[in-house]
Structures are given as structure tokens and as C-alpha cells.
Amino acid sequence: MDTESNKEGANRRVVLKGVLGAPLLLGAGTLSSGALAQTAPAAAGKLTVYFARHGESEANVLNVFSNRGVKHPLTIKGYQQGKTLAEALAKDKIEAIYSSPITRAIQTADIIALSTNQIVRLAPEIREYDVGVYEDTGSEQGWKIFDEVQEAWNRGHPEAKMDGGESLNDQKGRFLPFMSRLLALHGPTGGAIVLVAHSGIYRNMLPLVFDNIDMKFSMANKLANASYAKGELREGRLHCVEWNGKAIA
Numbered sequence: 119m120d121t122e123s124n125k126e127g128a129n130r131r132v133v134l135k136g137v138l139g140a141p142l143l144l145g146a147g148t149l150s151s152g153a154l155a156q157t158a159p160a161a162a163g164k165l166t167v168y169f170a171r172h173g174e175s176e177a178n179v180l181n182v183f184s185n186r187g188v189k190h191p192l193t194i195k196g197y198q199q200g201k202t203l204a205e206a207l208a209k210d211k212i213e214a215i216y217s218s219p220i221t222r223a224i225q226t227a228d229i230i231a232l233s234t235n236q237i238v239r240l241a242p243e244i245r246e247y248d249v250g251v252y253e254d255t256g257s258e259q260g261w262k263i264f265d266e267v268q269e270a271w272n273r274g275h276p277e278a279k280m281d282g283g284e285s286l287n288d289q290k291g292r293f294l295p296f297m298s299r300l301l302a303l304h305g306p307t308g309g310a311i312v313l314v315a316h317s318g319i320y321r322n323m324l325p326l327v328f329d330n331i332d333m334k335f336s337m338a339n340k341l342a343n344a345s346y347a348k349g350e351l352r353e354g355r356l357h358c359v360e361w362n363g364k365a366i367a
Contacts, residue, residue: 165301165351166310168207169324170230171317173199173344175222182256183264185246185316188221189254199344200226204233207346212236213309216300218245218316226344227314243296246316247289250282271322272333286322293323305351317341328358330366 173196177184184190192200203226212234217227219240227238252260263280270278276286304311320341325333328349341347342362349356358366 165305165308166210167300167349167351167356168210168310168312168346169320169341169349170203170207170226170312170314170346171320171341171343172218172220172222172226172314173197173203173229177222178343180256181261182254183249183252183260184222184254185220185248186253191221192225196222196226196343197229200229203344203346204230207312208233210310212312214304214311215239215314216241216244216311217314218242218319220245220316223314223316227312230312230314241296241313243292244313244315244319246318247322248282248284250280250284252280252283272337289319289322290326293319294326297327301351301354301356305354308351320347324358327356329355331358331361 172192174193175184175190175196176193177190178196179193180190182190207230212230213236215227215231215234215236215238217223217238217240219242223245224238224240230236231238249260249264252263260280267278267280267283271286276290279285279288300311317340321336322333324347325331325336328347329352331347339362345362346360347358347362348360349358351357360366
């Protein structure tokens with residue numbers, strides 16, 4: 119990481135509510151096209167991308183929609199899951215970490231950063247998709263509509279959305295351009311990068327990012343808390359080689 123990027127992270131330091139009674143410290147830069155341009159390229163080699171899901175959060179336990187703001191941090195179990203994930207990723211040489219700006223993702227990314235001597239750059243483009251008026255609720259009706267919208271997307275209706283929420287087209291409009299910029303920056307030189315985000319956005323977008331994964335697969339194989347999908351850049355496309363700890367051909 120270059121000096122200017124480290125300085126940027128230090129100047130934007132954020133203290134988040136931690137688990138186990140201790141705050142987690144995050145050196146956070148904002149990931150925009152400009153911030154990407156300032157990120158030092160990795161060493162020459164094959165590019166590897168880890169799409170990691172955050173550890174268990176209070177929202178998972180309460181079964182509520184929590185896709186905005188700083189509510190619902192990691193649980194104690196989620197913190198431990200984050201440590202296990204960080205230990206697994208530290209076996210590779212991680213060159214950069216990007217995180218959704220939602221608390222549970224940032225806290226998980228920060229745990230990884232401590233194990234890899236990196237800073238975390240915030241990437242609003244990879245946040246969980248918005249559920250509109252159902253944010254911070256967990257009603258049976260809300261989850262029913264959630265499932266209905268997902269089914270509409272699966273049937274080829276990308277404009278469907280929850281009241282006030284994001285459509286599949288909205289998610290594509292932010293996630294896919296971000297990935298294009300990311301691969302353009304890191305792809306020519308290789309190395310390993312980590313994205314920390316959420317099961318919903320991954321379920322919907324990874325079939326469009328990987329050349330060997332479709333929506334049927336992602337729907338049937340939800341990424342567990344603190345698990346990841348691992349991809350390798352091959353001839354300009356990402357190829358999934360591992361999903362939820364299982365090798366993919």
C-alpha cells in the first residue's frame with residue numbers, strides 16, 4: 119500500500135462498536151474511481167478475488183432486515199467467525215481489502231485487516247441491497263414479499279423490487295461497474311484481494327461475475343456467515359474455484 123493511501127486511511131479512522139467489550143479500529147478510505155487509482159498494484163501473478171460474507175450479526179439472530187446505517191454489529195459468535203476467516207485468508211498474500219459500508223461487514227473486514235497488515239477501503243457499491251420500507255423490520259409479511267421479489271428476479275423480471283427498495287437492475291448498476299474498475303486495476307498484475315459484503319448481493323451478482331456459476335447454483339448454495347467464494351482471473355473473466363469451502367471445477 120502506498121504512503122498516500124495509508125495517510126488517507128489514518129485521516130479517516132473510524133471507531134466502531136466492537137464485540138467482547140472492545141472497539142474495533144478501522145482505517146477506512148472511501149472507494150471511488152479516484153481511490154482505486156491510488157491503490158498500489160499487486161505483485162505480478164494470477165489475480166485471486168475472495169468474495170467473503172460477514173460473520174454472524176445481531177440482525178441475523180433477530181431475523182430482521184438491516185441493510186443501512188450502523189445498527190446490528192457482529193455477535194460474539196460472529197467475531198470468532200471473523201477471526202477464523204481472517205486466519206484462512208492470511209495464508210494467501212492479501213494485497214487489498216474492500217468492504218461494504220454496513221457495520222457487520224466493516225467489522226469483519228477490520229478483523230481480516232489486522233491479520234494481513236492492510237487497511238480497509240469502503241465500497242458502497244457492494245453493500246447489501248435495499249429493502250425499502252421493510253428496513254429494520256422482521257415481519258412475516260416482509261419476508262414473504264422479499265421471497266416473492268427474489269422469485270420474480272429468477273423468472274426474468276429484473277425491475278421488480280420491494281416498496282422503496284432496489285431492483286435487480288439497481289444492483290447491477292452499481293456492483294458490475296465497480297467490479298470492472300477493480301479488475302482493470304488489479305487484473306494486469308495479479309495478487310489476492312478480498313471483498314467483504316453480504317449474502318443477498320452476492321447471490322444476485324456473482325452469477326454475473328463468474329463465468330461458471332449461475333443463479334440456480336447461487337440460490338441453492340447460500341454463502342454461510344464468514345465463508346467465501348474464491349475466483350481466479352482467466353482470460354479476462356473470473357472463474358469460481360471454491361464456494362463455501364468446496365472446490366468448484
